[in-house]
Amino acid sequence: MSESTSASLPIPAEAEARNAAANAENERLRRNARIRRHVGLFFSYAALAIITFLMIFPLLVVVLVSFTPKDITETWPPKLIPGTFTLANYASLFHRLPIGREMVNAAVFACAVTVFSVFFDSLAAYGLSRIDFKGRTVLLDILIATMMIPAMALLIPVYKLLASMGLVNSYWGIIIPRMADVGGIFLLRQFFVSIPKDLDAAARIDGAGELRIFFQIILPNSVPALLTITMFNLMGNWNDLLWPLIMTSRPETRTITVGLAMLTGHGSSVTPYGVVMAGALISALPLVIVFFFIQKRFVEGIAMTGMK
Structure with missing residues (x-):
């Protein structure tokens, strides 16, 4: 009995070590998945922001030029944001x-x-x-x-x-x-x-x-x-x-x-x-x-x- 008992003592320790290693691996995989998800969301939002800006940019130009004095609109190179505005x-x-x-x-x-x-x-x-x-x-x-x-x-x-x-x-x-x-x-x-x-x-x-x-x-x-x-x-x-x-x-x-x-x-x-x-x-x-x-x-x- 003593020999069998002594032989079985390391088993819980080995199982606990394996569980700890598995938990650590799962945590690492979850952490990598979160990082990939955050990186994907970042690039998705960045692409969406760029596309939105490109879509809105012509309208912004129309609004700005409509309030820009004539002498500024006829200058070269053109100024996107004029120093003065006019009606x-x-x-x-x-x-x-x-x-x-x-x-x-x-x-x-x-x-x-x-x-x-x-x-x-x-x-x-x-x-x-x-x-x-x-x-x-x-x-x-x-x-x-x-x-x-x-x-x-x-x-x-x-x-x-x-x-x-x-x-x-x-x-x-x-x-x-x-x-x-x-x-x-x-x-x-x-x-x-x-x-x-x-x-x-x-x-x-x-x-x-x-x-x-x-x-x-x-x-x-x-x-x-x-x-x-x-x-x-x-x-x-x-x-x-x-x-x-x-x-x-x-x-x-x-x-x-x-x-x-x-x-x-x-x-x-x-x-x-x-x-x-x-x-x-x-x-x-x-x-x-x-x-x-x-x-x-x-x-x-x-x-x-x-x-x-």
């Missing part, structure tokens, strides 16, 4: 352009196109996604194929058509060609497909028609996608320069983007950068305000579109 650029902007009228024109153009486009796009998307009819797939393929036609190739034919109708220099002349958009139809169609068709069947059992299903079932369940299309249309048409520039030649119908483009013309050898930046900042403020209120649903719509 003269904004005063010159309102003196040179009917900025209020141009903002109203841009708002009428962008908002009208957005309302019509969202309505007609959603109707077309509903028919292509929820109603079974012969040739539906072929029609969808044709619509998608039209997206490959360059928009520049259609400018002259569309302009001649609208000119023959007497719609040049009018709101309807710049609104009518934008009342529907194939990209919006396709995006909404992909979203409508993800809505269960059992809702349609239940509504039809209760006696609902297609319009009632469209307005009371499909649209309420598609708010994120509708807001996404709304934001795309609003931004695209508010910032559009080429189409309003072609269709409007009078100050009474010009939009803000066309007015800002005119500032660099008139035979001037020096571009008034401060005035242009002031106008660009004023032009961007409405979109920033709109996006601030709908950003959550906008991102949600981008993430959910096409999911099934």
